[in-house]
Amino acid sequence: MxxxxxxxxxxxxxxxxxxxxxxxxxxxxxxxxxxxxxxxxxxxxxxxxxxxxxxxxxxxxxxxxxxxxxxxxxxxxxxxxxxxxxxxxxxxxxxxxxxxxxxxxxxxxxxxxxxxxxxxxxxxxxxxxxxxxxxxxxxxxxxxxxxxxxRNKEEVIRERTYRVKKKTEEEKWQVLDHHNKLIETFDKEENAMEKAREVAHEHRPSRIINSKGKEVQNYPRIPL
Structure with a gap:
């Protein structure tokens, strides 16, 4: 006791x-x-x-x-x-x-x-x-x-790349997924980046590429 x-x-x-x-x-x-x-x-x-x-x-x-x-x-x-x-x-x-x-x-x-x-x-x-x-x-x-x-479910380690890209003709900022499909469009770059971080964090391992083609954030799986 x-x-x-x-x-x-x-x-x-x-x-x-x-x-x-x-x-x-x-x-x-x-x-x-x-x-x-x-x-x-x-x-x-x-x-x-x-x-x-x-x-x-x-x-x-x-x-x-x-x-x-x-x-x-x-x-x-x-x-x-x-x-x-x-x-x-x-x-x-x-x-x-x-x-x-x-x-x-x-x-x-x-x-x-x-x-x-x-x-x-x-x-x-x-x-x-x-x-x-x-x-x-x-x-x-x-x-x-x-x-x-x-179990060969290697999607848990497959890295996804999310991109923030400017659509010049509309002056809009797009968030694209790892298949280059549109996730959402924003008026401001910072809002698009915030959305990209939210999605990338949820689908780790992942990374975010900005409009200049540079990696700005990296979200690995975290060993605890």
């Missing part, structure tokens, strides 16, 4: 152990994304307002809650490359758990509260990362992405 004496143990897990496990999880995604040619990799630890940036790592106000990584769409777009990226987080959590268990069994580390909490919550991370489910906001869990890819 959970008692008063367990509160400090809970706080230790919540404020120290869980963030460490989260960082290891994102490191697994990042390693495979980097190996597959991803650019502009960012790791976000926590939620809320950003408070500190260390290299590619952004630490947010509530550093103990949530985490994800972002990167521009990878060079290698085949199924296996994406399976490796989305399984990397759970793989790192599993390997780090095995490493801690072996270190304890060989008396290199002392068995205690920290090692227990680390192994327990690492396996918790592995389970929920690989559970195939759809999160609020349209994100797939890592397990859901892997399952869809194993």
């Amino acid at each position: 959970f008692g008063i004496n367990d509160i400090p143990k809970f706080l230790l897990a919540f404020f120290l152990v869980l963030p460490l496990i989260s960082i290891l999880h994102e490191a697994g995604h990042v390693l495979f994304a980097w190996l597959m040619g991803a650019k502009n990799i960012r790791v976000v630890v926590g939620s809320g307002k950003p408070v500190l940036n260390i290299g590619i790592i952004e630490i947010r106000q509530y550093y103990f809650w949530y985490g994800f990584c972002t990167f521009e769409n990878i060079e290698r777009k085949e199924k296996l490359a994406n399976i490796l990226i989305f399984s990397g987080g759970a793989l790192f959590n599993l390997l780090s758990t095995i490493a801690v268990i072996l270190l304890v069994e060989n008396e290199i580390l002392e068995a205690g509260l920290l090692t227990y909490q680390f192994t327990y919550f690492s396996m918790y991370y592995v389970f929920f990362a690989l559970l195939p489910m759809l999160y609020p906001g349209g994100n797939y869990s890592d397990g859901k992405m892997i399952l869809e890819l194993l």
Whole structure:
């Protein structure tokens, strides 16, 4: 039964152990994304307002809650490359758990509260990362992405390109989809760009090309 004496143990897990496990999880995604040619990799630890940036790592106000990584769409777009990226987080959590268990069994580390909490919550991370489910906001869990890819539903990684183009004769701005079909027409470029961002974000992985032919936004699938 959970008692008063367990509160400090809970706080230790919540404020120290869980963030460490989260960082290891994102490191697994990042390693495979980097190996597959991803650019502009960012790791976000926590939620809320950003408070500190260390290299590619952004630490947010509530550093103990949530985490994800972002990167521009990878060079290698085949199924296996994406399976490796989305399984990397759970793989790192599993390997780090095995490493801690072996270190304890060989008396290199002392068995205690920290090692227990680390192994327990690492396996918790592995389970929920690989559970195939759809999160609020349209994100797939890592397990859901892997399952869809194993089912050969490669549309989940097929990049879509949305374009904002000016129709000179009418002085209108058009948003075109990846089949070059019209989505909507606007009087102002900024309104067209806003619509393009909305559609591209909903149909990740995707990118937006402006009227000059330059990529202005990139929306990869986000490993969580």
